[in-house]
Amino acid sequence: MGQDQGAGPVSTSRDQILARIRAANRPARRPANGVANRPANGAANEAARAGGDADAAYASLPRKYLRAHHDPASGGIADLFAERTADYRAVVERVPESGLAAAVAQVLAHRAAAAPGPFVVPDGLPPRWLAALSPAIALARDIPPLPAAELDRMAGVVTGCAVAIAETGTIILDHGPGQGRRALTLVPDFHLVIVRASQVYADLADAFARLDPGRPHTLISGPSATSDIELIRVEGVHGPRNLHVLLALRH
Numbered sequence: 001m002g003q004d005q006g007a008g009p010v011s012t013s014r015d016q017i018l019a020r021i022r023a024a025n026r027p028a029r030r031p032a033n034g035v036a037n038r039p040a041n042g043a044a045n046e047a048a049r050a051g052g053d054a055d056a057a058y059a060s061l062p063r064k065y066l067r068a069h070h071d072p073a074s075g076g077i078a079d080l081f082a083e084r085t086a087d088y089r090a091v092v093e094r095v096p097e098s099g100l101a102a103a104v105a106q107v108l109a110h111r112a113a114a115a116p117g118p119f120v121v122p123d124g125l126p127p128r129w130l131a132a133l134s135p136a137i138a139l140a141r142d143i144p145p146l147p148a149a150e151l152d153r154m155a156g157v158v159t160g161c162a163v164a165i166a167e168t169g170t171i172i173l174d175h176g177p178g179q180g181r182r183a184l185t186l187v188p189d190f191h192l193v194i195v196r197a198s199q200v201y202a203d204l205a206d207a208f209a210r211l212d213p214g215r216p217h218t219l220i221s222g223p224s225a226t227s228d229i230e231l232i233r234v235e236g237v238h239g240p241r242n243l244h245v246l247l248a249l250r251h
Contacts, residue, residue, distance in 0.1 A: 016054045069167055070202040077166045078197045082247055084169025088222020090243040097248045100194065101132040104158065107192055107244055108137050117155035119192075120146070120184055124177025125160060129194060142180055148187055156190030156240070162217075164200045165207045169222070171195060171245070172207065174215040182218055191240040193220070196248045 070077065082092045095103040108119055118138035121130070130139070140146070140154065160178035164171045171193055173179045185191055201207040211217060224239030235241040 013054075020054065067205050068203040077202050078200050078247060078249060080202075081164055081166040081169060081195075081200045082245075084166065085171070085222065085245055086169075088169060088243075089225075090169075090222045090245055092245045092247060094247045094249055096251045097196070098251070100246065100248050101129055103246050104129050104192070104194070105132040105134065105137070107246070108156075108158070109134060111156055111190055111192075111242075111244075112137055115155045115190065117153060120151065120154050120157040120180070120188060122157075122159055122178060122180025122184055124179075125158065126178065129158075142184060145181065145183075148183065151183060151187035152189075154188045156192060156242075157184050157188045158192045158194075159185060160194050161199060163207045163210050164195045165202075165204055166200055167203045170207075171220040172211065173218040173220070174211060175218070176215070182216065185218065185220070186224075186239045189240050190242040190244070191220075192244045192246065194246045194248060197250060200247075 070080065078094075082094060086092045093103060093107075112119075118140040120142055121139050122142055133139075157180070159173065159180055161171050162174040162176065162179070173182075173185065175181055179185075185193075201210065220239075220243065223235055223241050223243040225233055225235045226238065227233045
């Protein structure tokens, strides 16, 4: 007769996992006083010990992996971000903070000539960024929230950001002041985003440590694009086809 494969001994790791599952799923016993207690029997104690052993083993694992590829103290983080972002076919301009308003006005004037219409400006965007705009440039506020069809008719949107990652050329929005709701940066065909050099961090771990995990986050790595199995690239499917980044540098 063949041996029952299921009757053999199980591994210690499997015992620990199953014990923790049983302990978590064991129904509570409700005594007469109405206070629920879990049975304090030998099986429960064994499960607790197994779970504790597993937690201790996990905590003792060596974690000598590389957390960063770039040293911010060495400089060049903003340049690396500009290079990686441009690799995604985004337009990246380095401008001094003192010339930011003039740069925004120039970009919007050029875009308005190609795609007439107002630009959506989210609540909380610093007014000084728009101080040099020509009166011919129309702005629209998202108050009350504009419907998707109206957003689609806009010439574009202007926002700030929360942080940026030099290693991946990624811009992260947490949709706080000056960034607007997610639809504002997904529906219009053009997105002008201002990134201050102080918001650029070297690596993923460094950037994510600056974010509030309780907020929604949108990660932007270049203009929206996708390709099929034949590598035919199609832009603008999931977001704007045109991403223009003004990297504001301190001088």
